[in-house]
Amino acid sequence: MPITANDPKRKTWLETPPDTDFPIQNIPFGVFLTRDDIITIGTRIGDYAIDLGALHQLGYFSGIELTDDIFLQDTLNDFISDGRKTWRLVRNRIADIFDNENPKLRDNNEHRKHILFTLDEVEMQLPVQVGDYTDFYSSKEHATNVGTMFRGKDNALMPNWLHIPVGYHGRSSSIIPSGINARRPWGQTLPEGATEPIFGPSKLVDFELEMAFITTDANVLGEPIPVNEAEEYIFGLVLFNDWSARDIQKWEYVPLGPFLAKNFASSISPWIVTLDALQPFKVEGPKPIMEQLPYLQYKGKKSYDINLEVYICPENGEENKISNSNFKYMYWNMAQQLAHHTINGCNVNSGDMMGSGTISGPSQDSYGSMLELTWRGEKPIKLSDGTERKFINDNDTVILKGFCKNENVRIGFGECRTKLLPAINM
């Protein structure tokens, strides 16, 4: 089925700001609370949030096989379960409804009142109930940087890294949408040179610049997903900040991996941009340095050219851009990650979320964490207000932004914005 929603020539009758992340070619999916305290599934064009529940009730999706309440839900999980064909039909229809040439809704004031909200009238929620969340570790630059810091240049990459899209399980309960605050965590740390741990608020709270993809029901327990089919099961992507407490992590993570250093909060942007919308931005990925096992060998382009930016905004201050990276730097792509995740028969469900791992680029200003940007705090970053940052300070807001751009169209993710509150009193 053609993705007519992507037509770069299409214009909408809605007023949209120039250079918006959400032109009519984007049509992402999210969940929001309306001014009437109703939760609904919606999309966004320009600075309008669009109530898909109301659109459906008013008959705008007639002819598409959808249950009556598919959009009147507090998560996208059931809609995602409906599968790629339905996503595509719905997205194409939405493009059609808001197309400049289509008078049906455009000229119906009554309907528009029920369907359109300005952004300040809605409160974005988590778009899915995340059943399981997995985080990968798929940027070679990031793994090399961290490995160099902890084991020296010659042993930077672990022996398995070039063979395996290394991943580990994360905590889904503490995933929060953009706009919800995180808290500096308490925990055990081992001071430099000490033999006994101490207990206190983490001193080294860091962000991690990641993207995450959301899956549909992909397989039954026991059956792998072939690498060249994997993208069929990916609904879309969000920006993802995998908050990390480096001092807690260092003391706890051997031998079973990060735990409390990560599960105090993980932030995502609220609009899931569909893989369909990103099709114009497919690019070749990095060439494998070493031959990969057949189940990881793929055909065609499976990387995406998505510009990524990180900003720190001190309390009452301004946004300081501290990193420029790109999703295309990932050594292992999403199809390889999903093929690897299921090669042992592990089952993947609608609403599962898979993080990319920190996305660092080749240059120092493209690193995806404070750990790397300041090289363990050795080279602090200067902000516009004259203060310095080695890691994230109390009341700093960390903002991730992401967008694709070509000569025709810009498809963006908006923001993933999280303020770090001070540790609670104990």
Added chain:
Amino acid sequence: MPITANDPKRKTWLETPPDTDFPIQNIPFGVFLTRDDIITIGTRIGDYAIDLGALHQLGYFSGIELTDDIFLQDTLNDFISDGRKTWRLVRNRIADIFDNENPKLRDNNEHRKHILFTLDEVEMQLPVQVGDYTDFYSSKEHATNVGTMFRGKDNALMPNWLHIPVGYHGRSSSIIPSGINARRPWGQTLPEGATEPIFGPSKLVDFELEMAFITTDANVLGEPIPVNEAEEYIFGLVLFNDWSARDIQKWEYVPLGPFLAKNFASSISPWIVTLDALQPFKVEGPKPIMEQLPYLQYKGKKSYDINLEVYICPENGEENKISNSNFKYMYWNMAQQLAHHTINGCNVNSGDMMGSGTISGPSQDSYGSMLELTWRGEKPIKLSDGTERKFINDNDTVILKGFCKNENVRIGFGECRTKLLPAINM
């Protein structure tokens, strides 16, 4: 509120086999499919499955604040969310309904037909939808055994082990109830002496003898649970077999922990035995070898004397007992695990599951995995049919059993039984 359901003198009018795991003092909770293809929440006394949905509809829970459909659900999550007071009222009431002296249901044939099922008339399901599953690593004997094998006797325990109830996140989608088969997984492994991995079915599939506890909604994001309150949030326990592919684990697990080596299947027993039912079996835990940080220091008894057994049953063969362990061997108890898990503010929900980690005892016949029982395969176990096992063979069934016993009563968990099917063809 007194736990009258635990009264050891109580007898039931139901016929129960001598030495059953499920006397009237147990009253566990589970979910089953009935002969009429209806899913319901139930309990078990002797060899009867009891439909709590039907009991509720017939008015047997009058006076207890419960929504009408609380038992007509396919998971226990909502009932567990109702909290400890409700669990206790319902358990006390069930004990009362089936008490020898109570004629109400005993003498009502019509009601009994709707409420009582023999075990062969029901099909046990997963008792909860597991939102997040965490696995700990809390048996000192197990950590020492594994550490000795991989790093030698002098470095067996990692420096953090005596300070932290080490834990890591697991995969909830592949948790299966007793009776569902597992599959030997495919994966990458690094043969002895090789520098490149190979791809094939795991050769070293192992069980892990664990118990797991199920929580209720415990805290909001950002707020820790104090160690001495933690048990208030524990609904009950199940037997847990954390299937592990040792060869896949060895190659993949550095530096972020086990992943595909574990997430192909994890089996649990279907009846959740409440923490209330286990109160008579509270015992002192092992003395701390080293002082623990204040947030991990607890008052009173928080360990439980639960006998654990492991059996291997070859296809068409008989059950061979291969291990006798006990839950009381755990160095870190459940209250410490939950206090640690939340000390950074991580939020815990109804239906979350926390595994103990492999429970090995002090003697060689009390180890909780083939890895330890056969010492990496060096000392194979002889079965009654003359065959040997280093790890688990195709079509072997692994059975975990668990029970508490004192002079008055036996409270058991039944079985966690899983057959390992051969790897799929690729």
